[in-house]
Amino acid sequence: MPRISIVMPCFNSELYLQETLDCLIKQSFTDWECVIVNNGSTDSTNEIANTYAQKDPRFRVLTKEHGGISSGRNYGIMAAKGEFIQLLDSDDLITPNKLFNEIEFLNHHPDVDIVYSGARYFYTNDHERALHVYSDKGWTGTIEIDRSDKVVLDAIMKRNPFVTSAPLYRASIFKEIGLYDESLQYIEDWDFQIRCALADKVFHYLGYKPDQCTLIRLHDRNISKNKDAVQSAKRKLMEKHAVLFKMKKKERRKISFKDLIPPILLSLVNRLR
Numbered sequence: 001m002p003r004i005s006i007v008m009p010c011f012n013s014e015l016y017l018q019e020t021l022d023c024l025i026k027q028s029f030t031d032w033e034c035v036i037v038n039n040g041s042t043d044s045t046n047e048i049a050n051t052y053a054q055k056d057p058r059f060r061v062l063t064k065e066h067g068g069i070s071s072g073r074n075y076g077i078m079a080a081k082g083e084f085i086q087l088l089d090s091d092d093l094i095t096p097n098k099l100f101n102e103i104e105f106l107n108h109h110p111d112v113d114i115v116y117s118g119a120r121y122f123y124t125n126d127h128e129r130a131l132h133v134y135s136d137k138g139w140t141g142t143i144e145i146d147r148s149d150k151v152v153l154d155a156i157m158k159r160n161p162f163v164t165s166a167p168l169y170r171a172s173i174f175k176e177i178g179l180y181d182e183s184l185q186y187i188e189d190w191d192f193q194i195r196c197a198l199a200d201k202v203f204h205y206l207g208y209k210p211d212q213c214t215l216i217r218l219h220d221r222n223i224s225k226n227k228d229a230v231q232s233a234k235r236k237l238m239e240k241h242a243v244l245f246k247m248k249k250k251e252r253r254k255i256s257f258k259d260l261i262p263p264i265l266l267s268l269v270n271r272l273r
Contacts, residue, residue, distance in 0.1 A: 009072025040066025
């Protein structure tokens with residue numbers, strides 16, 4: 001039984017798949033399996049994946065009819081055998097010590113459910129591979145949650161705390177929380193983090209190191225390029241967690257209104273009471 005299952009949904013991924021699979025072979029932690037889910041590809045994705053599976057038994061290839069990326073992730077998670085789950089998109093990379101450092105931390109901190117490292121972005125047409133702390137959508141950054149923090153949900157409700165490939169999860173979480181919401185095609189990972197926070201799962205940010213991070217490839221086929229679909233998914237997410245978002249909105253209004261009142265006026269009101 002492998003310690004870590006790396007779940008990789010693929011749809012017409014022939015351009016970048018080999019480099020992504022190679023980054024796994026370079027990992028310093030070697031007790032893993034990679035569940036490659038061929039999500040109805042019509043290019044050479046299946047042939048590339050099977051070539052790796054024939055050379056290295058740690059690679060497994062599953063095939064299903066085309067569905068959204070959440071469908072592919074869920075299919076792979078259900079087939080995973082590992083004690084821990086690492087999600088990895090077929091066009092992204094993880095650097096050599098990511099798995100080793102994260103599993104070491106979880107081994108020594110059984111109270112932590114989700115550990116994650118920093119991320120950097122790179123343009124696929126940049127031959128020098130300069131790394132950026134922001135994407136082409138603008139800077140959002142990683143929310144640095146410590147395992148001792150008590151208001152994790154408040155932070156996660158503001159925005160998605162990290163990119164999909166940043167965390168290493170205990171596999172038991174998916175049995176308890178459930179799988180990804182397949183009706184949310186773009187920000188299903190944000191929804192999953194909210195559900196984890198609601199269940200009091202413990203997050204911990206391990207920091208950014210060049211050899212311990214996720215590298216997100218920026219190219220014309222990034223699904224996040226579809227702004228209308230992303231906004232539609234965000235509306236669905238807010239409808240799904242309507243009570244939570246309304247509560248947070250009311251709290252922000254109270255704080256912002258109070259902040260706008262001049263201190264001298266507050267002092268006068270208190271005297272008149």
